[in-house]
Amino acid sequence: MPEPILRIENVSKRYGKKEVLRGASLTVNKGDLKILIGPSGAGKSTLLQCINFLVRPDEGRIWLEEKEVHYAHKRDLYAYRQKVGMIFQDFNLFDHLTALENVRIGMVKVKGMAKAQAGERAVAELERVGLKEHTQKYPAQLSGGQKQRVSIARALAMDPKVMLLDEPTSALDPELIGEVLAVIRDLGENGMTMIMATHQIAFAGSLASEIIFMEDGRISERGTPEKILFQAENARTREFCAKIAEFYGEKR
Amino acid sequence: MPEGLIAIADALPYLLQGSVVTVIVVFGAMGLGLILGVPLAVGQVYGRPALRRAIGVYVWFFRGIPLLVLLFLFYFGLCTALDVNLSAFTVAIIVLGLISSAYQSQIFRGAILSLPEGQLKAARALGMSDFKAISFIVLPQALRLAIPGWSNEYSIILKDSAVTYALGVAEIMARAHFVATRTYQQLPLYFTAGVIFLILTWMGTRGLRVLEEKVRIPGYSQHGA
Numbered sequence: 001m002p003e004p005i006l007r008i009e010n011v012s013k014r015y016g017k018k019e020v021l022r023g024a025s026l027t028v029n030k031g032d033l034k035i036l037i038g039p040s041g042a043g044k045s046t047l048l049q050c051i052n053f054l055v056r057p058d059e060g061r062i063w064l065e066e067k068e069v070h071y072a073h074k075r076d077l078y079a080y081r082q083k084v085g086m087i088f089q090d091f092n093l094f095d096h097l098t099a100l101e102n103v104r105i106g107m108v109k110v111k112g113m114a115k116a117q118a119g120e121r122a123v124a125e126l127e128r129v130g131l132k133e134h135t136q137k138y139p140a141q142l143s144g145g146q147k148q149r150v151s152i153a154r155a156l157a158m159d160p161k162v163m164l165l166d167e168p169t170s171a172l173d174p175e176l177i178g179e180v181l182a183v184i185r186d187l188g189e190n191g192m193t194m195i196m197a198t199h200q201i202a203f204a205g206s207l208a209s210e211i212i213f214m215e216d217g218r219i220s221e222r223g224t225p226e227k228i229l230f231q232a233e234n235a236r237t238r239e240f241c242a243k244i245a246e247f248y249g250e251k252r
Numbered sequence: 253m254p255e256g257l258i259a260i261a262d263a264l265p266y267l268l269q270g271s272v273v274t275v276i277v278v279f280g281a282m283g284l285g286l287i288l289g290v291p292l293a294v295g296q297v298y299g300r301p302a303l304r305r306a307i308g309v310y311v312w313f314f315r316g317i318p319l320l321v322l323l324f325l326f327y328f329g330l331c332t333a334l335d336v337n338l339s340a341f342t343v344a345i346i347v348l349g350l351i352s353s354a355y356q357s358q359i360f361r362g363a364i365l366s367l368p369e370g371q372l373k374a375a376r377a378l379g380m381s382d383f384k385a386i387s388f389i390v391l392p393q394a395l396r397l398a399i400p401g402w403s404n405e406y407s408i409i410l411k412d413s414a415v416t417y418a419l420g421v422a423e424i425m426a427r428a429h430f431v432a433t434r435t436y437q438q439l440p441l442y443f444t445a446g447v448i449f450l451i452l453t454w455m456g457t458r459g460l461r462v463l464e465e466k467v468r469i470p471g472y473s474q475h476g477a
Contacts, residue, residue, distance in 0.1 A: 054373050074381065082379035092370035096393045096469050106378035109388055140471030151374075158378060 002029040004066070005193050006084075006162050011050050011060030013043075013217075020046045021057070022217040028162065028195060033188045035204040036197040037228075038214035039240060044197035045089075047214070048164045051195070052084045053077060064161065082110060085155030085163040089170050091147040093139040099126060099150045100135040103157050111158070118157075125153035129183050145176030149183055156187075163187070165196035201245050205229050213237045256440035263431045263441055270427035271448050277344050277413045277423060278452075282406060284349025289356030290395075294386055296357065297364050307357070314354035319415050322347050327419050340419035348416070352409055359401035363394040396467050403460040407453050414449070424448055 006028040013021040021043045028034055036044040049055040051062065053071045062069045064080060071077045093102050100122050107118035126135050129149040139147055148168055155163060168184065169177040181203050188194065188207055198204060204211055204225060211228040213221040213236075221234045229245075232238045296307045314322070327343045330336075338346075367390060375385035417426035428445035432438045 052377060054376060078379045078381055080379075081377060084377075086374070086377035088370060088374065090368075090370060092368070092374035094371065094374065094389055094393075095472070096396070105388065106380070109384055110379045138470045138472075140469065154378070 004028065005030050005032075005064065006051070006195075007063040007066075008051060009061045009063075011047065011057045011062070013046050013050055013055060013057050020217050021050060024050075024060075024214075024217075024219050026195075026212070026219070028193060029209075030193055031191045032193050032209045033207055034195045035208040035211045035225075036195065036214055037199070037201075037204065037211060037240070037244075042214040043217040044214055045166050046217075048086075048166045048195065048197060051164055052081050052086055054086070078110070082106075082158050083161045085158060085160035087148070087151055087155060087163065087165040087168045089167040091139070091144070091151045091171070093147055093150055093154070095139050098136050098138055099131060099142065099146075099153075102139070102150055103154045106154065106158050121157055122153070125157045126150070128156070129153045130179070143176060144172045145179045148172065148180045152180075152183055152187075161193065163192055163194045163196075165194060165198070167197050167199070169198065169200060199244050199247075201229065201241065213240070215240075256437060259431075259435055259437035260440045260444050263428075263435075263444070266431065267424060267427050267441075267444060267448060270422060270424040271452065273341070273421065274410070274413050274423040275452065277341070277348065277416065277421065278406070278410050278456075280345035281348035281352050281409050281413070284345065285352030285356045285405070285409075288349070288353035290360055290391065292353060292357035293360035293364060293394075294391075296361050298382065298386065311354040311357060314351045319347070319351065319412055320418060322351065323416060323419055340416070340421050344413070344416035344419060344421045348409055348412060351412075352405060355405055355408075356402070359398050359405060360394060362401070363397040364390060366397060367393055396464075396469070399460055399464040399467075403457045403464075406456045406460065410452055410456065411449065 004027050006026075008024065008026040010023045010025055011021060012019070012023050024043070024047050026034065036047065038044055046055055050057040050060070056071075064083060069076060069080045071080070094105065097105060100119065103122035103125055104115070104118045107113040107121060108115055113121075123132075123135060126132060129152055131146060131149055131153070134142060134146060139150070142150065165184065169180050172180065177200070181200065184194070184196070185203075185207060206225075208225050210222055211225050212219055213228060213232070213234070215236060221228065221232060221237045228237060229241050232241065292307050292310070295303050299307070323343065326347050327338075327340060331338050331343065371389055371393065372385055375389040376382070380388070413423060414425040416423060417429065420426065424445050428441045432441040435441070
């Protein structure tokens, strides 16, 4: 029996006259890995940022665990964001804090945990993403792949119900992509519910519970990886999948 | 000119007492400017439009009126009109502090704006309120970036503090003037006053340079290093 964790209904966003997101709806069940694909400017990033209200949607409603999010109430909004982990394309680690402090600060300042206890948890999360040796380093002393893994540890430390990943490997050098994907794969295998925008088609094909193709601010096609990658109904979807598969040098 | 040297030697302890007054005025003003300047900057960057406009007017007011006019306005004007009895020394710190808060707010505003937007986004995504995000994420980074601008502000206030002699604050300039007009040793005395200011400028900017190095974030690349 699928257990819905996150439900998004009819979310829209305009910037001036430009509609960047037109009525996106999505139901995410526990343990799902939903992959968003589509050309740049399709609204993938806006959708992800609308889900945790980093971008205020103009319309639409969102439910987490069957409870509607009243984002105009600050208390509700802050409580909700704690449960929704966010991974950014360009990491956004806090530059003045060490890896350990980056992971610890949310637990201490938002959840009110004691520093020592939060520190232990932070070390455990950094170990989990393979950064045991780097806890005392500052972001500027880490590689891109390491930074992204710290940011994943930072999100995990908050015990999120859902994770949103906005092209987590797009800013990385090719040889560093694998280490980050391995961590994400691991999360998926351990039952983490995730929505991820990515161009890593092979990764999407092997792990996604559903692939969602977006263009012009709309969800234009969705289905199993087999369907979207090999038998898409929409010509645009087929064309796009063929192109990125070619660009990323992946066999189909 | 042994006469001149004797005049300097005689006046030096008296002038150095004045430098203590100068230092207290400058530190007081810098401190007041910091306490007011940080919230002003935060308000101007993140506040509602009405608040931003109000801060804009405040900054315009204190940057737009000459120091001497403000000193007279507050000391002879406002203090009399409101019937409050403040010493010239106190008024000097308040006026220099208010002016400095206007300038410092712009130093901090520039520093805040130079941070990537993602820092605030990441903090919000963790569930931080804007107040927490600004206090724990934005300001610790912005204040570091503000140190070079702050060093500039220090040297300006230090020199501006000499104008408070017009209210009778017994700082370096007032004392140099007092002795010079009585002994007719203008050249050596004003020269000495200038040298004391140079030394104070050097000490302050040097100290801030050391602070800048001390709080530098490891691994961050530095120009020219």
